[in-house]
Amino acid sequence: MPHKTVIIGGGAAGLGSAGGVKAADPDAEVVVYTEFEDVAYSPCGIPYVHGQEIPDFERLFLATKEQYVQVGIDVHYETSVTGIDTAARTVQVTGEGTVGYDTLIVATGFEYADPGVPGGDLEGLYYVKNIRAAMEWDKVLDSVKRAVVVHATPLGVEMTTSLAHRGIETHLIDPNPWPLADMADADIMAPVEESWRELGVVAHFNTTLKGFVGQGHVSAVATSDGELPCDLVVVATHKTPNARLAAAAGLKIGSTGGIVVDERMATSVPGVFAAGDAVEVPHGLTRVPLQGLTGSHAYAQGKTAGVNAGGGTRAYKAVYVPWGTPAGKWVIGGASFGETTATALGIPYVLGQAQGISRARYYPGVKPVKVKLLAEPGSLRLIGAQMVGQEGIKERADFLAMAVKHGFTFHDLSTMENVYSPAIGALNEPIVVAATNGLDELRKAGKL
Amino acid sequence: MPHKTVIIGGGAAGLGSAGGVKAADPDAEVVVYTEFEDVAYSPCGIPYVHGQEIPDFERLFLATKEQYVQVGIDVHYETSVTGIDTAARTVQVTGEGTVGYDTLIVATGFEYADPGVPGGDLEGLYYVKNIRAAMEWDKVLDSVKRAVVVHATPLGVEMTTSLAHRGIETHLIDPNPWPLADMADADIMAPVEESWRELGVVAHFNTTLKGFVGQGHVSAVATSDGELPCDLVVVATHKTPNARLAAAAGLKIGSTGGIVVDERMATSVPGVFAAGDAVEVPHGLTRVPLQGLTGSHAYAQGKTAGVNAGGGTRAYKAVYVPWGTPAGKWVIGGASFGETTATALGIPYVLGQAQGISRARYYPGVKPVKVKLLAEPGSLRLIGAQMVGQEGIKERADFLAMAVKHGFTFHDLSTMENVYSPAIGALNEPIVVAATNGLDELRKAGKL
Ligand SMILES: Cc1cc2nc3c(=O)[nH]c(=O)nc-3n(C[C@H](O)[C@H](O)[C@H](O)COP(=O)(O)OP(=O)(O)OC[C@H]3O[C@@H](n4cnc5c(N)ncnc54)[C@H](O)[C@@H]3O)c2cc1C
Ligand SMILES: Cc1cc2nc3c(=O)[nH]c(=O)nc-3n(C[C@H](O)[C@H](O)[C@H](O)COP(=O)(O)OP(=O)(O)OC[C@H]3O[C@@H](n4cnc5c(N)ncnc54)[C@H](O)[C@@H]3O)c2cc1C
Numbered sequence: 033m034p035h036k037t038v039i040i041g042g043g044a045a046g047l048g049s050a051g052g053v054k055a056a057d058p059d060a061e062v063v064v065y066t067e068f069e070d071v072a073y074s075p076c077g078i079p080y081v082h083g084q085e086i087p088d089f090e091r092l093f094l095a096t097k098e099q100y101v102q103v104g105i106d107v108h109y110e111t112s113v114t115g116i117d118t119a120a121r122t123v124q125v126t127g128e129g130t131v132g133y134d135t136l137i138v139a140t141g142f143e144y145a146d147p148g149v150p151g152g153d154l155e156g157l158y159y160v161k162n163i164r165a166a167m168e169w170d171k172v173l174d175s176v177k178r179a180v181v182v183h184a185t186p187l188g189v190e191m192t193t194s195l196a197h198r199g200i201e202t203h204l205i206d207p208n209p210w211p212l213a214d215m216a217d218a219d220i221m222a223p224v225e226e227s228w229r230e231l232g233v234v235a236h237f238n239t240t241l242k243g244f245v246g247q248g249h250v251s252a253v254a255t256s257d258g259e260l261p262c263d264l265v266v267v268a269t270h271k272t273p274n275a276r277l278a279a280a281a282g283l284k285i286g287s288t289g290g291i292v293v294d295e296r297m298a299t300s301v302p303g304v305f306a307a308g309d310a311v312e313v314p315h316g317l318t319r320v321p322l323q324g325l326t327g328s329h330a331y332a333q334g335k336t337a338g339v340n341a342g343g344g345t346r347a348y349k350a351v352y353v354p355w356g357t358p359a360g361k362w363v364i365g366g367a368s369f370g371e372t373t374a375t376a377l378g379i380p381y382v383l384g385q386a387q388g389i390s391r392a393r394y395y396p397g398v399k400p401v402k403v404k405l406l407a408e409p410g411s412l413r414l415i416g417a418q419m420v421g422q423e424g425i426k427e428r429a430d431f432l433a434m435a436v437k438h439g440f441t442f443h444d445l446s447t448m449e450n451v452y453s454p455a456i457g458a459l460n461e462p463i464v465v466a467a468t469n470g471l472d473e474l475r476k477a478g479k480l
Numbered sequence: 481m482p483h484k485t486v487i488i489g490g491g492a493a494g495l496g497s498a499g500g501v502k503a504a505d506p507d508a509e510v511v512v513y514t515e516f517e518d519v520a521y522s523p524c525g526i527p528y529v530h531g532q533e534i535p536d537f538e539r540l541f542l543a544t545k546e547q548y549v550q551v552g553i554d555v556h557y558e559t560s561v562t563g564i565d566t567a568a569r570t571v572q573v574t575g576e577g578t579v580g581y582d583t584l585i586v587a588t589g590f591e592y593a594d595p596g597v598p599g600g601d602l603e604g605l606y607y608v609k610n611i612r613a614a615m616e617w618d619k620v621l622d623s624v625k626r627a628v629v630v631h632a633t634p635l636g637v638e639m640t641t642s643l644a645h646r647g648i649e650t651h652l653i654d655p656n657p658w659p660l661a662d663m664a665d666a667d668i669m670a671p672v673e674e675s676w677r678e679l680g681v682v683a684h685f686n687t688t689l690k691g692f693v694g695q696g697h698v699s700a701v702a703t704s705d706g707e708l709p710c711d712l713v714v715v716a717t718h719k720t721p722n723a724r725l726a727a728a729a730g731l732k733i734g735s736t737g738g739i740v741v742d743e744r745m746a747t748s749v750p751g752v753f754a755a756g757d758a759v760e761v762p763h764g765l766t767r768v769p770l771q772g773l774t775g776s777h778a779y780a781q782g783k784t785a786g787v788n789a790g791g792g793t794r795a796y797k798a799v800y801v802p803w804g805t806p807a808g809k810w811v812i813g814g815a816s817f818g819e820t821t822a823t824a825l826g827i828p829y830v831l832g833q834a835q836g837i838s839r840a841r842y843y844p845g846v847k848p849v850k851v852k853l854l855a856e857p858g859s860l861r862l863i864g865a866q867m868v869g870q871e872g873i874k875e876r877a878d879f880l881a882m883a884v885k886h887g888f889t890f891h892d893l894s895t896m897e898n899v900y901s902p903a904i905g906a907l908n909e910p911i912v913v914a915a916t917n918g919l920d921e922l923r924k925a926g927k928l
């Protein structure tokens with residue numbers, strides 16, 4: 033009999049897992065359960081369809097249902113798993129009863145944090161996730177005049193920009209003094225806030241959510257600063273691990289609420305793996321557990337969980353978290369952490385900063401690229417980076433995460449070679465300038 | 481008396497040097513000699529003004545003459561140095577006679593290799609370098625119907641694309657079977673050749689130059705494959721070090737014809753430094769000396785030479801040569817070397833290749849990115865990389881050169897985290913896919 037793996041979840045982690053199992057053991061039986069009507073669509077594209085940068089939802093689907101059948105991945109759609117019995121190696125499935133497994137992968141993903149205020153049952157509150165729901169909400173958007181986005185999380189930032197692009201009067205509320213305040217620094221976000229103003233967005237910072245107001249349908253959002261009338265609310269509260277099933281089954285849960293896993297993505301219970309937004313993994317430098325990372329992390333973790341569940345060997349290492357996203361007319365990004373997080377964690381750092389450019393100064397389309405590098409005092413090893421610019425932010429973020437991981441110093445980055453070609457890169461790479469400025473500051477201060 | 485540094489050359493290396501001296505010793509006397517009317521313009525932009533991507537020449541100037549005066553750099557324009565006496569620490573200067581120095585920096589740059597064929601004295605042969613000359617040639621281009629570009633060097637590739645963009649019927653001749661054959665692989669250049677065809681470029685490969693034909697003004701280029709009638713020839717032969725002065729003064733010259741320097745950019749003669757295209761520096765892996773690198777290298781070398789000439793300490797390390805340039809409708813680039821060079825040097829390698837994408841598959845403007853990685857068999861340490869794509873080639877080339885330098889393996893690159901955000905990056909970074917494919921191939925072949 034083939035080895036059977038059951039996967040709970042049809043998101044990036046679940047499908048990465050399914051592929052991983054098949055890669056390690058092509059004969060394995062793989063069953064995927066999802067509550068949704070579809071797998072293999074990219075939720076990440078949804079904000080951009082709403083913003084009309086992407087013309088339709090159809091192209092967000094990555095593969096047809098038949099393709100999964102063909103590769104031997106048996107997806108059960110609109111099917112809930114309601115319990116796990118790790119001793120019996122079975123799961124309880126709505127409409128299917130008790131189903132056995134040899135190995136189990138829990139990839140139940142994330143949920144938006146409950147806003148915890150009155151009015152949560154009103155119509156007109158949009159939690160962006162399921163693509164079928166998004167297609168319906170998109171029709172609604174055509175008649176929305178005023179919208180409120182609750183919290184400047186990554187999704188909140190994307191949706192704010194998208195709704196503004198859509199021509200909707202968009203208000204953003206957040207309890208912090210600037211957007212993305214728990215990951216990005218204020219100076220990185222300042223140009224984003226300015227470009228939002230140009231787009232007509234009204235941002236309300238230092239403002240807490242008090243409730244949703246309305247008769248049946250939401251008509252306003254109550255805040256610490258008064259009521260904001262609106263036709264629609266995008267609830268983009270922070271992501272929390274959806275680990276209820278796992279916790280009920282006795283899997284060890286960590287301090288963030290995410291399932292605890294080792295480098296093999298194995299949970300505390302033999303035969304049970306977990307991956308994606310339902311788990312927590314350590315930050316490479318601080319070892320602080322992180323939850324709610326990205327689809328890219330979920331996919332890679334899924335692959336690792338799947339390979340190991342399928343009898344192979346693969347390790348998933350601590351993370352250095354390159355990140356990036358368009359925001360207003362800018363692209364922001366970074367790796368590891370910025371000043372805000374370093375300060376909050378009490379991690380000492382020295383800074384190297386530069387206001388660089390993306391192409392030759394004289395080449396049409398040249399854009400500013402601001403780079404901030406944080407290094408450990410003394411060793412000058414890179415411990416974090418943040419950027420705001422347009423071109424090449426994603427590639428630089430990927431690189432800087434590797435630079436943190438491999439312990440590159442300001443010296444390494446300051447002497448790094450770079451491409452100079454007017455249409456694609458400036459004489460001085462902004463990362464090099466930032467590291468060089470960092471060294472110059474230290475020299476001036478007599479600390480080098 | 482202040483320490484006096486004489487710099488021969490007002491290009492990237494010469495001006496980088498001047499800045500380096502002043503950084504190390506703000507009181508130093510710095511005199512720069514150049515044969516040209518200007519310093520501090522970017523020759524790199526010239527092809528793009530000809531191609532009308534950049535609207536005018538004025539913006540290629542980086543600083544005004546007054547700005548150099550203000551920072552205490554004394555530039556002597558249109559002034560030739562005709563000899564160096566390293567024993568007396570003097571140079572011979574046209575119109576100035578014998579001029580003393582404490583330290584000397586030779587930054588005499590490159591020359592295009594003499595084509596060595598009859599007709600080299602005809603009018604209508606354009607050697608792209610000096611900006612004043614370029615401004616005159618740009619007027620000539622308005623009436624040029626048919627042009628021939630001699631040799632598919634980096635500048636030849638840029639000028640071919642530019643002349644085609646300008647609407648000129650452009651022919652390219654080169655003795656090799658594909659463009660940039662001594663640095664780029666055939667498969668990397670294939671899409672470029674196709675996009676040139678779309679632009680109406682006629683490329684003549686495996687074709688040698690026999691001479692320039694005409695009465696006073698060039699009217700055709702004679703080749704091994706017959707005559708090509710034309711109104712203008714761009715002579716973009718390969719770059720050679722302009723090291724005549726240095727050689728005559730007894731400075732040690734290397735196998736490439738470039739001035740030999742150490743990590744301080746010091747030549748074989750005490751008190752004399754050199755930098756830029758006039759020198760040769762070792763490749764980081766092969767230690768093979770390289771000449772004719774880029775303006776970015778020239779600038780960084782100049783800075784090192786200047787700091788050391790000014791009494792400071794700075795090292796310039798062996799190079800891993802990130803490179804990149806637009807070519808046709810593509811951007812090509814890489815680091816270290818590709819298959820062609822590895823094969824020519826007898827360096828064994830294993831390959832990891834991927835045809836990736838620059839954004840989410842469904843995001844408008846997504847472009848293919850082909851990545852080829854070469855690794856040392858066994859250790860699987862990266863030894864070279866080549867790419868063809870559009871977005872993010874320059875940033876990836878910079879990163880890959882650092883990856884070669886720091887000995888990253890296919891394993892490191894295959895497990896690297898990456899940003900996934902639909903508008904700026906795909907779920908799977910092409911570099912990661914290439915490394916993963918390389919590992920998969922090895923596994924299939926039982927070599928891992
Ligand atoms: C609008 C939006 C935009 C995003 N943008 C980006 C982006 O730009 N870049 C990026 O990297 N990531 C992005 N993400 C990804 C996201 O932030 C997560 O990291 C990712 O979705 C996590 O994947 P996952 O598979 O762990 O969980 P989820 O995507 O949350 O999937 C969970 C799966 O589990 C299933 N499930 C849960 N409970 C049960 C149960 N009891 N029984 C059966 N099935 C169950 C669900 O049906 C679902 O299929 C975006 C997500 C959204 C929603
Ligand atoms: C058209 C063009 C496009 C380019 N594109 C790029 C690009 O996209 N990216 C890139 O990185 N680089 C580019 N380059 C740069 C180039 O390839 C070289 O690497 C760079 O110019 C080398 O700088 P250098 O200062 O060493 O020498 P050069 O630029 O050759 O300067 C030599 C200097 O020495 C002076 N000189 C020489 N002999 C004497 C003498 N006897 N007396 C007095 N002065 C003397 C000359 O007047 C000149 O000022 C381009 C160059 C050109 C011409």
